Amino acid sequence: DIRDEGNETKASRMSKLRNTRKEVTKLHSFSTEIGEVDIANSKEDDKDSKDQTIVIKPLPIKTSVNAPGDEFHPNSNYTDNTGNSTQIPTAPQLSSRMKHIKQEMAKNHLQFVRFEATDLHGVSRSKSIPAHFFQEKVIHGVYMPRGYLELIPNPKDNEVDHIRATCFNSDIVLMPELSTFRVLPWAERTARVICDTFTVTGEPLLTSPRHIAKRQLSRLQDSGFSLFSAFIYDFCTFGVPEIINSKTISLPASALLNDHDQPFIQELVDGLYHTGANVESFSSSTRPGQMEICFLPEFGISSADNAFTFRTAVKEVARKYNYITSFFIETGFCNSGILSHSLWDVDGKKNMFCSSSGMEQLTTTGKKWLAGLLKHSAALSCLMAPAASCRKRYFKESKDLKESVPTTWAYNDNSCAFNIKCHGEKGTRIENKLGSATANPYLVLAATVAAGLDGLQRNDCVLAAPEDGTDLHQPKFSEIPLKLEDALMALEEDQCLRQALGETFIRYFVAMKKYELESEETDAERNKFL
Structure with a gap:
């Protein structure tokens, strides 16, 4: 076996x-x-x-x-x-x-x-x-x-x-x-x-997400590369639930950058720092009580460990201030969870996405890595947006009833699924924006590495030169399914991810998600604050 x-x-x-x-x-x-x-x-x-x-x-x-x-x-x-x-x-x-x-x-x-x-x-x-x-x-x-x-x-x-x-x-x-x-x-x-x-x-x-992530990072090392990555999360802060007309209601907390609520975010950021999870920045986001927090990138498994630590820390610190935090928005949408990453040599000295010519474009290595992400985006979306409510963000701007939406990428365009950023002191990096904040960070990291590695190892996965447009030479982009059921099917049919993540894990994960869909547990109120 x-x-x-x-x-x-x-x-x-x-x-x-x-x-x-x-x-x-x-x-x-x-x-x-x-x-x-x-x-x-x-x-x-x-x-x-x-x-x-x-x-x-x-x-x-x-x-x-x-x-x-x-x-x-x-x-x-x-x-x-x-x-x-x-x-x-x-x-x-x-x-x-x-x-x-x-x-x-x-x-x-x-x-x-x-x-x-x-x-x-x-x-x-x-x-x-x-x-x-x-x-x-x-x-x-x-x-x-x-x-x-x-x-x-x-x-x-x-x-x-x-x-x-x-x-x-x-x-x-x-x-x-x-x-x-x-x-x-x-x-x-x-x-x-x-x-x-x-x-x-x-x-x-074999179903351990951290074990799976380590295994993919080991494969990456064997190929002569290392991953430099960081997570960017949105989360919402609610007041303590109140019972109004026999219904339990949690009202969004006010924006957290005023004098009254500053101690909460300060204790959170300072506490994360003392656990080794360095926060680069935090800010109010677009909705009342919604925050964005960005971590400094690190090599290897540490970025996922930091995200895992944050997911527990934000809840425990919030309780001390009579808040409840959630990765769901009050409208039922999921907050975003972005994996910003770049590929480096195995010694961590050279960014393999950065062009030596100084041009703000992906290198050939970077293009092949991106091509792998684009090719497996349907299956990736199943792991990165693992609930029905998470997938609403894929078509929130569209009025048309579709079964899938195109996978998009561009340079410095925050509306795309894969946003390539070449500016700033961090060097060229790819933001994988398929994810929601509810996704398991170890699975996000593992699946991203598995898809990117497949792009590196396949000769047909090469993006066209910038002046020739953004089409792939031969393989076609996979589209992102809007229904979780279709995403689960895409994951089961993706032989690359099945082999990389393991048959055992795929069977467990799919069985769990099908159970949630059948029992409507995915978006149940009792899971709202997980």
């Missing part, structure tokens, strides 16, 4: 990682809110900690948060710029990371650590553990029901993949990527760590 190819190797890698962590964690003790706990002599296989020798030294209660300059950079660990997750960290690398985490836990007197993973919607699903158990969980992981992440009620046998000994109702294991350990400024004495997900037999969960 192609889907299981290499799983035994990956399982052995996870076993090796666990063994390395066992050896390294013996060297370190952890500090918690009640004192310094030395569990260096604990038995490796004794989860009940009966034989642990615990020494507690009282510590004063005082909290502080370090700036990113005082923390490890997200790309400085064993996961390189491309997000390659196949490399096993050495004992010295892990030892350095664990030493840093120990210092952070002592300095901030942490009580809890969240082990977070993304579900298929891009929503954070987490388990929080007392801080003094963190060391044990680094070795063994945290267990969570598989259905929490895959979100398919009563799955049919022909729609899901029962991976070996595991099934939909089994547990999966959250294994923390230690470089993502961050103290959360908006949560009292709490840190989080982003996790990769595995089956109980040690194989990567």
Whole structure:
């Protein structure tokens, strides 16, 4: 079975990682809110900690948060710029990371650590553990029901993949990527760590969006490139719901750039900064209570990690100010979610979209990458606008009843699906504007890379020269379906994305979306604030 190819190797890698962590964690003790706990002599296989020798030294209660300059950079660990997750960290690398985490836990007197993973919607699903158990969980992981992440009620046998000994109702294991350990400024004495997900037999969960994104970034690295990207999100802020005439109504908050509401956005931006997610700018958008937030670009998986962090942070900070945030507009439309990206050499020194002649045009490499995005735009739209309401924005200006709309691109035209920007200090970049803010950022990144790589690897995917117009020489642009049902069909029929993202993932994703369409859950009020 192609889907299981290499799983035994990956399982052995996870076993090796666990063994390395066992050896390294013996060297370190952890500090918690009640004192310094030395569990260096604990038995490796004794989860009940009966034989642990615990020494507690009282510590004063005082909290502080370090700036990113005082923390490890997200790309400085064993996961390189491309997000390659196949490399096993050495004992010295892990030892350095664990030493840093120990210092952070002592300095901030942490009580809890969240082990977070993304579900298929891009929503954070987490388990929080007392801080003094963190060391044990680094070795063994945290267990969570598989259905929490895959979100398919009563799955049919022909729609899901029962991976070996595991099934939909089994547990999966959250294994923390230690470089993502961050103290959360908006949560009292709490840190989080982003996790990769595995089956109980040690194989990567093939439906994991973060695993899929890492795999595509690894393919990109093998081709001699790296991705430099950032997300741009719109979101809406509502007041606390009020009951009016027996109906629950949430009124849009006022524009957030006045003196009264400035603390909310300031705390959000400052908090994101301290978690390593650097905000380049924020502003009021076109509607009451609507905001736009732009992140600084980063290499590899970090841009998706930053977007994932933001999606949780904006909700938690808003609650402190009696606001509710949503990626839906009050009219039922979805806010936009743009992936701005450029292709660089594998060392991250040269932008492969920038012309050496100084002309504000895409290079041949850039044109081939764009051609791949255009070719797969129908399937891409399914992952980037994954709800019926998200697709309204594709035809909101059109009065004609159509089944699809053309995929458009241009230089410096914000109305196009793919907007090529050549100005500014960032250099030439492509804004993929197919997406909504409700899309899973890891899937957006993975699908964009898969489509772009296909364009690079195919000789027939070359855009005509600028003076010859914007048509492709041979292949035809795929049009963007307006109905989610048609987009799902396009995804199922796109052999390139099926192979890149995996048959298992495609089956789960399509089954989930069909269930939502049948049960009308996609736009249900209870999902409005996810």
